[in-house]
Amino acid sequence: MWRYIVRRVVLQGIPVLLGFTFLLYLVITIAPGSPVTHLRGVPNIDEETIARREAQLGLNDSFLVQYIKWLGRVLRGDLGLSFDSSRRPVAELIMERMPATILLSVSSIVLAWLIGIPVGILSARYQYSALDYAVTFFAFVGISIPSFFFGLLLLYVFALKLNVLPAGGFFLAGEPRTFMGYVQYLLLPSITLGLSDIAGIARYMRASLLEVLGHDFLRTARAKGLSENVVVYKHALRNALLPILTLMGFTIPFIFSGAVIVENIFAWPGLGSLAIQAVSERNYPVIMGINLMFAVLIFLGNLIADISYAIADPRIRYE
Amino acid sequence: MMLCLVLSAAAAAQAPAQGGTFRYALTTNPRGMFNPILYTEAYDGLIIDVVFDGLIYIDEQLQPQPRLAKGWEISDDGLSITFYLHEGVKFHDGVEVTAHDVEYTYKTMLHPEYTGVRYGNFRLLVGAEEYHEGLRDDVPGIEVIDDYTIKFTTTEPYAPLLTQFGYGILPRHLLEDIPVGELERADFNRHPIGSGPFKFVEFLTDQHVILEANDDYFLGRPNIDTLVFQRVALDALPIYIRQGRVDYAEISPDNYAEVSGIPGVDLYVYEELSYNYICFNLRQPRFADPIVRQAITYGFDRETYVEILREGFGIVANAPIPLASWAYTNEGINEYPYNPELAAQMLADAGWKPGPDGVLEKDDMRLEFEFLVPEGSRVQEQMALLFQQNMEDIGIKVNLVFMEFSAAVDRVDAREFDTFTMGWSLAVDPDPYGIWHSTSPWNDPGFYNERSDQLIEMGRRETDPEKRKEIYAEWQRLINYELPTMFLSYGVTIAAVNERVQGIDTEPGPLGPLVGLEKLRTIWIAD
Numbered sequence: 134m135w136r137y138i139v140r141r142v143v144l145q146g147i148p149v150l151l152g153f154t155f156l157l158y159l160v161i162t163i164a165p166g167s168p169v170t171h172l173r174g175v176p177n178i179d180e181e182t183i184a185r186r187e188a189q190l191g192l193n194d195s196f197l198v199q200y201i202k203w204l205g206r207v208l209r210g211d212l213g214l215s216f217d218s219s220r221r222p223v224a225e226l227i228m229e230r231m232p233a234t235i236l237l238s239v240s241s242i243v244l245a246w247l248i249g250i251p252v253g254i255l256s257a258r259y260q261y262s263a264l265d266y267a268v269t270f271f272a273f274v275g276i277s278i279p280s281f282f283f284g285l286l287l288l289y290v291f292a293l294k295l296n297v298l299p300a301g302g303f304f305l306a307g308e309p310r311t312f313m314g315y316v317q318y319l320l321l322p323s324i325t326l327g328l329s330d331i332a333g334i335a336r337y338m339r340a341s342l343l344e345v346l347g348h349d350f351l352r353t354a355r356a357k358g359l360s361e362n363v364v365v366y367k368h369a370l371r372n373a374l375l376p377i378l379t380l381m382g383f384t385i386p387f388i389f390s391g392a393v394i395v396e397n398i399f400a401w402p403g404l405g406s407l408a409i410q411a412v413s414e415r416n417y418p419v420i421m422g423i424n425l426m427f428a429v430l431i432f433l434g435n436l437i438a439d440i441s442y443a444i445a446d447p448r449i450r451y452e
Numbered sequence: 453m454m455l456c457l458v459l460s461a462a463a464a465a466q467a468p469a470q471g472g473t474f475r476y477a478l479t480t481n482p483r484g485m486f487n488p489i490l491y492t493e494a495y496d497g498l499i500i501d502v503v504f505d506g507l508i509y510i511d512e513q514l515q516p517q518p519r520l521a522k523g524w525e526i527s528d529d530g531l532s533i534t535f536y537l538h539e540g541v542k543f544h545d546g547v548e549v550t551a552h553d554v555e556y557t558y559k560t561m562l563h564p565e566y567t568g569v570r571y572g573n574f575r576l577l578v579g580a581e582e583y584h585e586g587l588r589d590d591v592p593g594i595e596v597i598d599d600y601t602i603k604f605t606t607t608e609p610y611a612p613l614l615t616q617f618g619y620g621i622l623p624r625h626l627l628e629d630i631p632v633g634e635l636e637r638a639d640f641n642r643h644p645i646g647s648g649p650f651k652f653v654e655f656l657t658d659q660h661v662i663l664e665a666n667d668d669y670f671l672g673r674p675n676i677d678t679l680v681f682q683r684v685a686l687d688a689l690p691i692y693i694r695q696g697r698v699d700y701a702e703i704s705p706d707n708y709a710e711v712s713g714i715p716g717v718d719l720y721v722y723e724e725l726s727y728n729y730i731c732f733n734l735r736q737p738r739f740a741d742p743i744v745r746q747a748i749t750y751g752f753d754r755e756t757y758v759e760i761l762r763e764g765f766g767i768v769a770n771a772p773i774p775l776a777s778w779a780y781t782n783e784g785i786n787e788y789p790y791n792p793e794l795a796a797q798m799l800a801d802a803g804w805k806p807g808p809d810g811v812l813e814k815d816d817m818r819l820e821f822e823f824l825v826p827e828g829s830r831v832q833e834q835m836a837l838l839f840q841q842n843m844e845d846i847g848i849k850v851n852l853v854f855m856e857f858s859a860a861v862d863r864v865d866a867r868e869f870d871t872f873t874m875g876w877s878l879a880v881d882p883d884p885y886g887i888w889h890s891t892s893p894w895n896d897p898g899f900y901n902e903r904s905d906q907l908i909e910m911g912r913r914e915t916d917p918e919k920r921k922e923i924y925a926e927w928q929r930l931i932n933y934e935l936p937t938m939f940l941s942y943g944v945t946i947a948a949v950n951e952r953v954q955g956i957d958t959e960p961g962p963l964g965p966l967v968g969l970e971k972l973r974t975i976w977i978a979d
Contacts, residue, residue, distance in 0.1 A: 166858025172492065172569060173861060173894070178886075179572040180893045189567060218492040219485040220567075220636045229657050285687055293691050300688035305697065306660040306680040307473070400685030402658030406481060415858060 134443070138436065146432050153428050154207075154421065158200045161420055168192065168216045168415045190216055203421060212425075213418035223422035226407060231426075233303070234403030237396065238388045240319050241327035245384070249331045250377070253338025258365055260343065268335060275332030280391055284325040284398040291321060301399035322399040326391050330384050337380055342373040375445055382438025386431040468955060472977035473678040477693075477701035479686045481658045486644040488620030489561050490568040490636050498681060499661050501969045503544075504620020504646030507535050507554065509970060512961040514778060514880050516614050520549060520621060520647070530609035530915040535617070537600040541670045543623045544645045544652075551602040555594055556624035558604070559583075562591055565633035573616045576606040609913045611920060612881035620646055649674050649973045659683055675955075675976035693717055699950040699977075700966070705765040705831075708946055716951045722960040723776040726943040727769045728832075728875035730823075730839070734898045734936060735867065738817040743802045745935040749788045751795030751846040752839055758941050761834050766941035771928040772876075772884060774942040776962035778917075779882035781925040785932050796846045804847075812847040820849035821870035826857040832873060835940070864896055872896075875943070882924055884908055888931070899936035952978045 168190060169183050187193060191202065206213055212223035256268040292300035303318055304310055345351070346369050354364050396405025404423055411419035443449045482495040488504050491497055507521040518524070521535040541549045561570045562577070564586040575581055577593030595603045606613060623645055630638050644652050649671070650663035661681040665674040684692045684701070690710045692698045694717075703711055703719075712719055732739040732748075739745060758766045770787055773779050804812040804819065812819040825836045833854065840850040850871075855863070863869050876887060886892055889908050890900040907927040914920045947965050949956060955975040956965040966972060 164859075165862040166856070167862065170858045170861045173865075178569050179575075182569050182571055186567075186569070214637075217483050217485075218490060218496070218568075218636075219483040219641065221484065226657075233658075288688055288691065292688065293694070296695070300691035300695070300697075301685040302683065302688065302692075303659050306475075306654075306662050306682060307678075398685060398687055400658070400683055400688065402656070402683070406658060410481075413856075413858065 134440070138440070141436055141439075146436075149432070150425070150428055154204070154425060155200060157424055158203065158417070158421060159196060161415065161417055162196045162199065164415070166415050168417060171414055199417075203418070207425070212422040215419050216416045217414065217419075223418045226419060227404065227422055227426060230402060230404045230407055233401060234389075234392055234396070234405070237319065237322055237326060237401055237403060238392055241323040241330070241392075242381075242384070242388060244323050245327040245330035245334055248327075249334025250338050252331075253335040254342060254365075254370070256335060256339040257342035257346065265339075268339070272332040272336050275328045276336075278328070280325050280328065280395055281398055283328055284321070284395060287321045287325060288398075301401070303400075303402050322395050322401050325398070326388065326395045329391075330388070333384070334377065334380065337377055338373070341376050342369060345369045345373040348372075371445075375442065378441050378445055379438055381441075382435040385434035386427070389427050389430065468675045468974070468976035469978060470675055470976070471677045473680060474676045474953065474972065474975065474977065475680045475682045475698045475700070477684045477689060477698035478681050479684060479689060481683055482655070482661060482681070484642050484655055484657070485636075486652065486655075487635070487638075487641040488622065488646075489557060489566075489570055490641065492569060495681075498969060499652070499655075499663070500620055500644070500646075501648075502650040502663060502679065502972055503644050503648045503652050504622075505541070505549075505648045506618035506620055507537075508614070508617045510615065510618060510880050510963070510968065511970070512957060512963055512967045514776075514962060516617070519618075520554075521617075524614075526614075526915065530611075530913070531607075532603055532605040533614060533617075534597070534601060534603040537602070538670060539600055541647055542668060543647045544666060545623070545626070547623060547625055549621060549623075549647050550599040551596045552599070553621050553624045554602050555596050556628060557619065557622045558594055559591055560622070560632055560635070561619075563632040565631065567633065567636045570619070576608065576610050576613070578605045578607055609915055611912055611915050612879075612883040615879070615881045620648070622646075650679050669973070671973065674973045676972070679972060690714075693948050693950075696950060696952075699953050701948050702964075703946050703948050705763050705946065708763070708765070711948050714948075718949050718951055718958075720947045720949065720958070720960050720965050721765065721944050722947070722964055723767065723774065723962055724943045724945045725774050725776050725878040725880070725962055726875055727772065727774055727878075728873065728940045728943070729769075729772075729937040730871055730873045730940065731864075731869075731897050731937040732871055732935075733867065733869055734900075736870065738814075738819060738821075741802060742934050743798055744804075744819075745938065746788065746933075747795040747798040747802075747846070748843070748848065749935055749938045750791045750798065751848070752842050752938065753790040754788075754940055755790055757835050757838060761831050761838065762941065765944050765946070767944070769939035769942045771932045771939060772888070772937075773882050773924060773928055774878065774962075776942070777878075777882045779921055779924040779928075781921075781928055783925060784929045792842070792845050799846065806847055810847060811849045819847065821851070822853050823850045824853050824855060824860055824863060824869050824872035826860040826874065827854050828857060836873070867898070873940070883912055884924075884927070885912060897936035899934070901930070901934060904930055904934075954978050 169186050172178055172183055172186065191199060203213065214220045215223055215226055252268055256265045259265055288300055291298040298317055298321055304314060351364055351369055354368050392403060393405040393408050396403045397409060407419065408423050478495055480495050482499060483493050485491045485496050486499050486503065488500045491500060505520045507519060508516040509519045511517045520537055520541060522538050523536050525534045537551060543549060558574060560566060561568065561574055562580045562584050564584055571584060577591060579588060579592040582588045583591045593605045597603055626640060626645060642655065649666050649669045651666050653662040653664050655661045660683060663679040665677050667673050682698055684698060689701055689703060690707050693701055693711055694714045711717065732745055734740060754768050758768050767775055770785050799812055804814045807813040823836060823839065825832060836852050840852055843850045860872065864872055885908050887894050888904065889895065890905050904927060907923055911920055911923045914923060945964060949965055953975055956971055957967055
């Protein structure tokens, strides 16, 4: 197992990350627009000041030189300085927002699993019942509805009309940070972010369980006189969960990229608004830093999914 | 006598309450560059405005007024300004503000290693250029006369200079040991110490900035205890206003109807120092004749644009100095009311004839062109469609090109455009040099006119405000005739203010109900 992990990281992870960062840097530098474009709106600024700024930011180097310099710094553990006026280290900008993004992502994943799996199981267990049709209907709605629209809908209903939950944001200045407070602020963004996953997981769970339920070994179990509950929850479920674990690996990237949009709707103090601002300002080090981090996280997510696959199914061995 | 009594009784009833928290909504996070000479984002500027004091501040009439300086004197030749400072003003750490702090602040902006963007404002100070090039160590144009007197001298008279002295004064004793080139990374920028009415307490990224009243402020302690800049999602702003979770917010016209119905919240609409425009590329022969530009302007229904598309939030513009500025004039200004018949007639008289496909042609020129529109504003996109339609009516074919903002700026900078639309936010002083002088890099239309350059240069040198106003009036008439760009509208801002906030300017000028943030010192919160 350890050999497998090392091989995955060295032979697959590193080349993929190198290729990814190279392509990304290429794309953002050849995209039109420059990191100093926004200075244009400052009254009385002269061309010389802008030229100086370009030189300070290293924008006069060719793409390849810029990329190699960036890579060199990254290998020494330095993500560089942001291009905006505050010139703060990118690592710091990311670290101070990371906890909020992880909190939101994890809570929406947990929510998705806590709701999605039981709903999927019930839906399979009572196939073609009214419950099953309702679940199927809402699952399709959930998968189809864009998160920015669903987020606004939740804000409208729960914050404006019912006034039971805050309209996005995080604690007001001076508000005590209680556990219930966190729950209140987290609820709407987590549901928004998790909705399509709840729906997806429920559908997958249903399909997976139905498939397993048709297998011979379950007919044998039933023939032995086991109750239907034991058949489904003890024998079928464990086998049906297996493909769902792989799904987890796939959903992590979507959760993170979805978080960028959801965070903007809810003014959640995570990486989302930083990422969007960085792109519109062509803040290269910040764009690179955030994407590199997401790439690493996604790679790790997939690795963990593969490993948990092996744990869940004794027949799977990685050598 | 009776009247006096009544008035004073009313005043007593409204004695400012002490204490409370005032929340100002921000829809964009500040960067955390709270340094008056290094910041570039307006949101950081808000915090800087209350933490620091400048030599002067700008009042609701856009006139400079004394702040740290109790007064100033301009020499007869218009070349130097001497500021006299208040004595005994303290930074938040208790150290006194002196002329040496002023010298440090301004000299740093001229330093060869200075990383900010304000050098251009002060390059006219005597010796500034050589100092900036590293050719000398001192700046004769900045002279500390004693601890409370400082004199600035320029190489030529420069009328806008006085309004540039609003930059917050930095505490020299905390910063002088940091090399200027590394100043932008100093911890000070995240924990600023100034002499202003509020002390910096906390900045939580994407959440809020908290400030507290400065008990020892030399003009008196603010009435409120705590000032909070609260980050709010743009989409949720109306809800925050409705629930009273913020006391003050600038809202977009899209939200006007929704917010105007909220009990306990007042809305103020005021003109700002900005305008938007459609720029012609005068480097192209077809746009060289002012008659063509005028005809296009007559042919575009700007009233509909302002009244319908902008829902009345704006004022049709005909020259580049907004209504809100003291230099604005409408004397002798042609308003170019919508008149497609006249537009078509003018083009016909100028020799433009419909080609085989109906598009106007003259010699080898053709009035079919691209119109570059930055994406992101629904109103501007609708404006572009209206423009396209109006132009079609007079035989001009407009091809719309929608583009992301930065990409559009790239095309404009490379002069690879036929026409485009954008806007300008202007400084307090009306000096048009930076945008309109033929040598300016931001002269996007490529407008060259000897008289215009002359007037712009005269306006900068003239220190008598009345004469200056006349110069700018003539210049506006010239631009209004030439129309290097078609002016669309002067902008307005809408501020939503909770009624519990007392003491604001209820008939706001261009700086709004808080007069910049000036009023934060004196407002109070009613129960």
